[in-house]
Amino acid sequence: MKLDFEHIQTAHCENGVSVSLLKHAGVQQMTEPLAFGIGSGLFYIILSVVKVNNAPLISFRTMPGKIFQRTCQSLGVPVVRKKFLSKEKAQQALDERLEQGLPAACQVGVYYLTYFPKEYRFHFNAHNLIVIGKEGDNYLISDPVMEGLHTLSSYELERVRFAKGPLAPRGQLYYPGTITNPVTDEQIKRAIVKGIKRNVRDMLNIPGFFAGVSGIQHTGKKIKTWKDKLGDDKARSYLAQLVRMQEEIGTGGGGFRFIYGAFLQQSHAYHPVDELLDLSQQFTKAGDRWRDAAIQAAGIYKGRLQSQADYDVMGDMLIEIAGLEKKAFTELKAVSKRL
Structure with a gap:
């Protein structure tokens, strides 16, 4: 069957x-x-x-x-x-x-x-x-x-x-479950706004240092300490975990940013606010930087890059990404109020 x-x-x-x-x-x-x-x-x-x-x-x-x-x-x-x-x-x-x-x-x-x-x-x-x-x-x-x-x-x-x-x-x-009435474009419009506001909250407003843009920045700072604190083998395994979760589980870090950029682009058809198109490009840029970070992490994991300076570069990449995403979500928060 x-x-x-x-x-x-x-x-x-x-x-x-x-x-x-x-x-x-x-x-x-x-x-x-x-x-x-x-x-x-x-x-x-x-x-x-x-x-x-x-x-x-x-x-x-x-x-x-x-x-x-x-x-x-x-x-x-x-x-x-x-x-x-x-x-x-x-x-x-x-x-x-x-x-x-x-x-x-x-x-x-x-x-x-x-x-x-x-x-x-x-x-x-x-x-x-x-x-x-x-x-x-x-x-x-x-x-x-x-x-x-x-x-x-x-x-x-x-x-x-x-x-x-x-x-x-x-x-x-x-x-x-059973859909009793067809889903309308107006429902899609409202759902887009709800989804954006919830995502802004999750990336900007969760307390602590482990989630959202704060979590990305925290990870960047931690990476700089891994070589001395954990030793080479364990530090490399931690970076391998980062790359695995970013690049091999679904679409991970970079890919999800590209999809979110496409979401904002498609949202423009329902909410013709041009700032959505600019923000789409900002998330695409963040996705590119996540991919660059994955290449740096893979180089360390495979032993091509071995110095503390290489870990520092990796950490700084994530701190930069945290800044890019904080800026993008802060601007998106302002735009969402007009949708």
């Missing part, structure tokens, strides 16, 4: 799930940048006390599930989300959904995701995919970051749905 479902390839998994499921449900205006921006997906956080792969937890996006939840709620679309203690009940709920001719998204771990290239498989439990059919013991998978469809056996799907560790998915599946 295969559903009549359009596979859409996107840069980031949860954006793609949001776009694909909402379009399937009738929200034809939805694009990846709009889903990301309305869902206030842009973020930064570093938690040194929480370790993932023996290095600090670093994230360039909001909590898993929030992009889909916020986008749907801002458009008046109900969200159905379920988690399970029983693997049998998790499979039963998915099968019942498919028997109704309806797709469902799952949060999964990537370590045992068999169609992923081996170099991308490590212990990360916040990947998202859509199950769109079942043929015998195999499930048909629309994974937004892949070019085409893939299959997983019932055991393979169960294994990734119940992966262990941080952000364990616990068999989670989710999808839009």
Whole structure:
């Protein structure tokens, strides 16, 4: 059984799930940048006390599930989300959904995701995919970051749905509820403003030093101390974690800034305020600098760059990025009041 479902390839998994499921449900205006921006997906956080792969937890996006939840709620679309203690009940709920001719998204771990290239498989439990059919013991998978469809056996799907560790998915599946009235352009307009204001808050106003632009600046300062404080091997592993979370998990730091720039550009069609176009370019510039920082970090990790001065350059790059994003979000805050 295969559903009549359009596979859409996107840069980031949860954006793609949001776009694909909402379009399937009738929200034809939805694009990846709009889903990301309305869902206030842009973020930064570093938690040194929480370790993932023996290095600090670093994230360039909001909590898993929030992009889909916020986008749907801002458009008046109900969200159905379920988690399970029983693997049998998790499979039963998915099968019942498919028997109704309806797709469902799952949060999964990537370590045992068999169609992923081996170099991308490590212990990360916040990947998202859509199950769109079942043929015998195999499930048909629309994974937004892949070019085409893939299959997983019932055991393979169960294994990734119940992966262990941080952000364990616990068999989670989710999808839009029934949409009683078509989503209008006016709803999109209001949702854009709500998404912008929430993202401004998250990047500028969270107290402390670990999140938003303050978190980026804090990380830059910390990087300058890692070589002496941690030793070469551990310092390099921390930088590898930064690059992995930036460049290999979805679209990470630079890519998310490019998507957010595209969101502001597309928002201009709904809110013709020209400052949005200038701000789009500012976020694109921040994305370019994140990519430059990733190259610097990779050079240190691979041993091409080894001096304290190289760590200082890396730290200064992040401090510069924090300044760029603080300026952009401060200006965006002022513009949002006129939308």
